[in-house]
Amino acid sequence: MYRLAKTGKLMIDILPDKCDFCGCCVGVCPEDAIELKEAEIFIIDPRCTNCAKCVWSCPIEVIKFNREGVLAK
Amino acid sequence: MKNEYDVIVVGAGPAGSMAARFAAEQGVSVLMLEKDRDVGYPVRCGEAISKAGVEEFISSDDKWIAAKISKFSFNAPDGTEVILDFGEAGYVLERRIFDYELARTAANQGAEIITRAYVNGLMFDNGNVSGVKYEFQGEQKEVKAKVVIAADGVESRVGRWAGLETHIDFRDMESAVQITAANIPVDQKTLYFYFGKDVAPNGYFWIFPKGQNNANIGLGVSGIIGKKKSAQSFLNDFMNKNYPNAPVLTTVAGGVPCAITLQKISAPGILVVGDAARQVNPLSGGGIASGMIGGSIAGRIAAESVKMKKPDHILTYDKAWADRLGKRHEIFNRIKEGIYNFSDEKFNNIAHSINKVPYGKRTLGRVFTAALFNQPSLLIDVAKVFV
Numbered sequence: 001m002y003r004l005a006k007t008g009k010l011m012i013d014i015l016p017d018k019c020d021f022c023g024c025c026v027g028v029c030p031e032d033a034i035e036l037k038e039a040e041i042f043i044i045d046p047r048c049t050n051c052a053k054c055v056w057s058c059p060i061e062v063i064k065f066n067r068e069g070v071l072a073k
Numbered sequence: 074m075k076n077e078y079d080v081i082v083v084g085a086g087p088a089g090s091m092a093a094r095f096a097a098e099q100g101v102s103v104l105m106l107e108k109d110r111d112v113g114y115p116v117r118c119g120e121a122i123s124k125a126g127v128e129e130f131i132s133s134d135d136k137w138i139a140a141k142i143s144k145f146s147f148n149a150p151d152g153t154e155v156i157l158d159f160g161e162a163g164y165v166l167e168r169r170i171f172d173y174e175l176a177r178t179a180a181n182q183g184a185e186i187i188t189r190a191y192v193n194g195l196m197f198d199n200g201n202v203s204g205v206k207y208e209f210q211g212e213q214k215e216v217k218a219k220v221v222i223a224a225d226g227v228e229s230r231v232g233r234w235a236g237l238e239t240h241i242d243f244r245d246m247e248s249a250v251q252i253t254a255a256n257i258p259v260d261q262k263t264l265y266f267y268f269g270k271d272v273a274p275n276g277y278f279w280i281f282p283k284g285q286n287n288a289n290i291g292l293g294v295s296g297i298i299g300k301k302k303s304a305q306s307f308l309n310d311f312m313n314k315n316y317p318n319a320p321v322l323t324t325v326a327g328g329v330p331c332a333i334t335l336q337k338i339s340a341p342g343i344l345v346v347g348d349a350a351r352q353v354n355p356l357s358g359g360g361i362a363s364g365m366i367g368g369s370i371a372g373r374i375a376a377e378s379v380k381m382k383k384p385d386h387i388l389t390y391d392k393a394w395a396d397r398l399g400k401r402h403e404i405f406n407r408i409k410e411g412i413y414n415f416s417d418e419k420f421n422n423i424a425h426s427i428n429k430v431p432y433g434k435r436t437l438g439r440v441f442t443a444a445l446f447n448q449p450s451l452l453i454d455v456a457k458v459f460v
Contacts (some may be wrong), residue, residue, distance in 0.1 A: 014366065018385050020116055025327035026228035027245040036228060037208075038109050057297040058303035059248035059326045 002069040005048040007033070009069035012048055012055065016041055018062040025054035025063055074185065076364055078104040079379040080372070081218035082184075083231050083329060085112045088364035090175040091130060091225030095144075095372030097182035098221040098348055101379045104169065104205055104216065105179060106190040108225075113172030117227075117327030117403035118361070119251065119289050120279050121264055125162040126362025130369070137171040138164045139283040145263045147238045150269030150417035155224025155351070157435050165264075165281045165289065166361070172257040175365075195343075202235050202342030209407065220387055221376040222345045224321045224368060227350035235340045241351060243296030245332035249277050249357055250304040251291025253323040257316060269417045272311060275296050293329050293358060331355040333401045333406045339390045351399070356405035363398055370394055404454045411451040 005008040014025075015033075019041050026034045034049035034054065055063045079101035082093045089105055090112075097103040109115075121142065127133060142163045146153040156331035180186060189209065196204035196215060204217035223231035225247075229239040238281045245441070259265060260283055267278040278292040294304050304326075312319065330351045346352065352364055370393050378386035415423075423444040427435070430443050441455040 013375075015448060019324040020324075022326040022328060023226060023228040024248045024326070025227045025229065027241050027328050028246050030240050032230060032233055038189070043167075053243040053296065057243050057246050057248050057328070058299070059294075061303045061305060063190055068191040 001072045003045050004073050005045055005050055007049045008047055010043065011050045011069055012047050012052065012064050013064045013070045014043060015062045015064065015065045018058060018060070020062075022034055022059070024057045024059060025027055028057045037062045074104075074187075075102065076218040077204075078086060079218065080104075080222060080253045080375045081216060082204055082219045082222045082224055083205060084108070084224035084226055084347075084349070085176050085186060085188070086172060086347060086364065087223060087224070087361050088183040088349075088352070088368035089176055090172070090179045091365045091368030092222045092224055092372035092375070093170035093179035093184040093186075094182050095369045096376040097179060097184040099370075099373070099380065101376045103179070104185045104218075105176070105182040105184055105193055106205070107186065107188045108191045109441065110189050111169075112176045112186070113169040115325055116168045116323075117325055117360075118168055118221035119279055119281050119291060120166040120168050120283070121163060122359065123168060124161060125362070126365075127164065129362070130365050131174065133164070134174070137167045137174060139167045140165040140281070142264055144260070144264070145446075146263050146265045147424065148265065148267045149420045150271065151421045153421060153424035153428065155427045155440075156263075156432070157425050157437075157440060158276060158432070162359065165283055169284075170444060174177065191226070192231060195213045200341065203339065205231075205320045212246075219342070219379050219384070222368075222371050222375060222421055223343060223345045223349050226348045227330055229345070229351075232338075232340075232343065232345040232349060235343045237337055237340055237343075238343060239335055239345065239349065240330055241330045245355075246296055247293030247329040247331050248296065248299050248304050248326075249291055249329055250308050250324075251328050252281060252308070252312075252321045252325075253289050254316065254319040254321050255287050256319055257282075257290065258289055261286070268420045273307060275413055276305070278311060282388075283406050288323060290316075322414075327355060329358045329360065331358055331409065333403050334394065337391065338394060339388050341384065343386075344375060344387055344390050346371045346407050350394075352394070355404055356401055363402075366398055367394055372399060384435065399431050401458060402457050407452060408458075411454075
């Protein structure tokens, strides 16, 4: 079962275990599709358009573009 | 803790604390909410600031000064070093203490502060912002305000919920990573900047001393570069080459919005300040001093509006900010856009030209004139801000 973004299969995958919760991705997200708390981060799937701006803006490579789609846990 | 405040500030960084302080000192009720458990930590910042930028708001105090800076060292890709001497120019801060002290100045004026309070929505009344929704100790809560001041940093979601366009173009976001390392034998009075495609294309790499041979070492790169190579990867390369076994005391990521201020930083019931408003100096990436200025203006105007019972008064904030710094930042941004894509060869040539100016005569104006003599369009902007 793939997770569903606004534009079909969700292809953006955040690796929360490696995240520093710095907020770069949130600042560049045109859809307000990333929720970020003190030490918790996740994509708000129905808002994401797979634009990948968060991927390019992550300074420590913890957001991946996954062409296959992201599987629901 | 009340059910309603005159002013609620979201975020307790330097901009938020100054907003809270300048509102509270006029006698209105103020609540500041911080999402993290500590004010001032984690520190996502290079921590350099001019002495004047600090002292507009707080007297210098050794307990939050890690290093006193009098020189800048600019390093071109071919290794040419340009040194500029500015006398007692600035500091590298210990921000985990500095931010704490700033928040205390707000508390001293009567502001209430709560940490671990995560704001996740706004309340509205007839389309006007009328309070915030937040999560605290596992419970969802609401608190009303006449004015909300969004100081929520680089993420800048709070303003967005009020309909303001706050997201920043990924090309203007300098995504940064920094370590604080020990045993870095650099001059403790000098800020070091490194340029070039190998170290930090479209940005710069920095080493800022923090006293006792500790230093903040980091860089920021635009999302354009980040597409191909991340800031982390550039940092690893630099450290492996220059300080392979340096003990790392802190590692932190962060974003520096290097753009002009948002088109609109106010809406009915809400003002946006600091990094959230994109009030960072887009050329240097420095945002502590400008954030404090933005916060102080917003706090003052919010309190005036409450006292005069004129909600529309807060909409004068945009112009007040533009007149104080916003227009200046537009000039800095044009300079940034001019030098952003300089080739390594160009940086080398600039360094060679500047080094022909005698050391004792290197004012910023003369340095830029020497550097940009064949870029007349940029020179006009440089003259406006530096000469």
